Amino acid sequence: MSTWTKPALERLEEYLRKNRERAEATGADPDEVAADLRQHIENEVEAQKLQVVTEEDIGRIISRTGVLPEPETREPITPLITRARVKRAAKPVASGALLFFGVIQPLATLIIELSTHICAGTLFDPLPTWFHVFLIASIPVANACAWSWLRDENRTVPQWLWWLNGVAVGSGTFYSLLFLPISPFALLAILFFGFGLMPLAPLFSLICTLRLRSRLGKRQREQSNVTFKGWWWSTSAAVVLLVLFALPEPLTQHWMDVAGSESPEEALHAVRMLRRFGSEDTMLKQCYGRRDRWMTDIWDSRWPDSGLAQKTFYRVTGKAYNSVSPPFSKYQKSARPLFDEFEFDDGLGGENVAGKVRGLSLNQSRIDGLSQPNEGWAYLQWTMEFRNDHEWNQREARAQIQLPPGGVVSRVTLWVNGEPREAAFAGKSEVRAAYQQVAVRERRDPVLVTMCGPDRVLVQCFPIPPKGGLMKIRLGITAPLSIEQTNSAQLRMPCFTERNFKMSSGFEHSLWLETPEKVDAKFAKLTVDNTQPGKSGVRGQIKEDALSANDAILKFEISTAKLATLHAADPKSKGRVVRQTLETVPTKMPTRLAIVLDGSKEMTQAFPEIAKALHGIPSVPELSIWLAKDGVQNVFNRQWRNLDTAPSTISALRGAGGQDDVPALLEAWEWAAAQTNSTLIWIHGAQPVLLTGVEALRQRFDWKSGPAARLEIRPCRANDHRCAIRGFAESHHGTIRRFHSDRFTAAQRQAQRRPGETFRDMGRTPAKVNLKKNR
Amino acid sequence: MTDFFDNWVVQVRKGVLEVCILRALEKDERYGYELVKTLAAVPGLALSEGTLYPLLSRLRVAGLISSRLVESDAGPARKYYSLTRDGRKTLATMNEFLEELNKGTRSLHNKE
DSSP: OOEEOHHHHHHHHHHHHHHHHHHHHHTSOHHHHHHHHHHHHHHHHHHHTOSEEOHHHHHHHHHHHOOOOOTTOOOOOOOOOOHHHHHHHHSOSSOHHHHIIIIIHHHHHHHHHHHHOHHHHHTOOSOSSHHHHHHHHHHHHHHHHHHHHHHOTTSOOOHHHHHHHHHHHHHHHHHHHHHGGGHHHHHHHHHHHSOOOGGGHHHHHHHHHHHHHHHHHHHHHHHOSOOOOOHHHHHHHHHHHHHHHHSHHHHHHHHHHHTTOSSHHHHHHHHHHHHHHOOHHHHHHHHTTOOOOOGGGTTOOOOOOHHHHHHHHHHHHSSOGGGSOOOOOTTTTTSOOSSOSBSSOTTTTSSSOOSOBTTEEEEEEEEEEEEEGGGTEEEEEEEEEEEEOOSSOOEEEEEEEEOSTTOEEEEEEEEETTEEEEOOOOOHHHHHHHHIIIIIITOOOOEEEEEEETTEEEEEEEEEOTTTEEEEEEEEEEEEOEEEETTEEEEEOOEEEEESSBOOTTOEEEEEEEESSOEEOOOTTEEEEEEETTEEEEEEEEEHHHHHSTTOEEEEEOOGGGOOOEEEEOTTSTTEEEEEEEEEEEOOOOSEEEEEEEOOGGGTTHHHHHHHHHTTOOOOSEEEEEEESSSEEEEEETTTSOGGGHHHHHHTOOOOSOOOOHHHHHHHHHHHHTSSSEEEEEEEOOOOSOOSOOHHHHHHHHHHOSGGGOEEEEEEEGGGHHHHHHHHHHHTTTEEEEEEEEEEEHHHHHHTOOTTOOOOBOOSSHHHHHHHHHO | OOSHHHHHHHHHHHHHHHHHHHHHTSSSOEEHHHHHHHHHTSTTOOOOHHHHHHHHHHHHHTTSEEEEEEOOSSSSOEEEEEEOHHHHHHHHHHHHHHHHHHHHHHHHHHHO
């Protein structure tokens, strides 16, 4: 309970009296007003918990409560209108300046950048994706809508316009910050040269967008009591999305740098991050010696290490950088290219395929073939025609070709002035020197084919004349058939593993192959003809993708009983003959069997098949399986797991990127070599890029390959793994069928003729005769 | 503070106070202090108890609102105000008038 002082009571009564009089004058009930006010003041005193209420306390409460103004006692209105107030009032809500800097300038800047890439070419690409284009376009669109709405005072401001303004402010803020470092220079350029508005467009348009926001808000408050919400959400969403979309490129560049770190752990971590989040396009650009410059890299003029980038690209994707289309700007068709193929070919005459060169393409391709399944061979003639559309540069076509397993290039033909010319065979260094002399220096018309790995050749021909010039070559490939089962053999078609020329999307190779035995091929657009007895064939078109796939295989019916002895003149010794026979020899169970599996991405599909094949493996005393995946993993060992669990372990494996198998091979080698009579089976993918040196492996092979320490190595492609493992399984059940070659003179040949044996002397290129005969 | 604009603002505020009170009572009944808080939150509508209570009394005398005392646990009894039927009709008419006036004012601007 409060105690009121007398002055406080007098002050209250005075206040109530005054209000009573004024209330009466306005038509209100004076008693009611006085009672309400008295109640209010007593409540205030109560709320403040005043023990003694003084005149000062009452004065303070009364000043907050206010007094009813005296009726009609105001001064006459004085029209004091200042110049500034008049100017502000006369200012249009939607001015021409807002239209120019908020709509026209950003729109023009966007169109200029899209058509000329002036910023992308000199500083950094502000429009790396169409999403960025869309968000930048939201600025002039939002401003134009707001400007139009504000000009008509009767139009109600819609909620979506409020949100669109938020998106535009978010985009404008992001790009204003992005261009902030060069804004001072742009200002100086305007002052001294009269141009430089483009870099300032984001900042100016942001200011306009904020002003329009303010005016839209004012208009909206005038029109409705409802307050629009969600502006901050739309602004934040735009900024967050722009940052998220912009992140992959700088992050990819960062991880590409770290992938070359000397610390294996750091490098592996970077490769894993690139596999998960990396931009393949950015990685490809670095493979071609380019890098995107973005925000922090505006002043960065470092050039990436393209060699390292190419290795990293393989480790991340499992593909050679030049086996995919080169990176290019999305604007390439409409304007000058930013990241076109190499203009200058630094791989000319070299031993690497290197990057794709501009203007060069494979114009036509046909594969003609013959196969004698019961003699165990096939002969293919692959004719390729290259075209160079460059304006002035002569080009060299280079490609690495994967031959059928065990296949060789037995013939090479080059068309000179429309006439086919046969190539000569010689040692590798000899032919390369000749090629360098004739092709690169004298610029005449040679073609060079050199071995560059197991079942792999590098083909190069030069010069292909510019402006639509053509060059045609033909490779004759002789290959043994892989005898898969007692009644079937298969031929894996040759294919490109690397190339420096383009092939149009959906490029098709024309195939025609004839054989006396039944043949099977499961390709779309390929006709298999087994209707005539003794004359079967396949013909039609094979897409490049299908040819490069692991299952580009033709299957033939064979009879192992009919597999004939094959003779051919020995090219290295005149008058001598080479005889090849299929023989069955006894085998011995190995002490140890080591299997190394390549952990590359392309192997993922092969693992279940490998697991199935493992069922046929005999009970080897010691078996161990390694997986080469981001290091070495010993995934199975007979000593610590039952052999029956091996297939399930292998089928659950998953490949990733491109792997270096050498460390796993070294480890498996050491394990296998600890015992004599061991076997190592290496099942691998294409392995187009050599990540580390192989000298350590070669050294072990040199020292351990003698008869005292027998160690058998069986490298095989993923698609041939069934053959390899089944071959191993069969061989260690007692015998193995294998081709045996021996040489003897013509006289000896006659003497050694066996009853009923068919002799076929086919010369150095056996199928050449047969192809002509068939035509 | 005696220039034209400020005088005009005072006049406008005074003109819309009644309609603001009626709108504030349109949905729910409210007591005096609650009404002051609600109306004081409207930008530009500075209002104190000394101004509000005479206005409430005048509206009650005019039959547009009614009041009733409700005992409160938190303190003394509160006087709750609510719209009468006449009050609702009058508010609808006032709203309509203000809408027309607003449109008319804008059309003058467009004609320029």
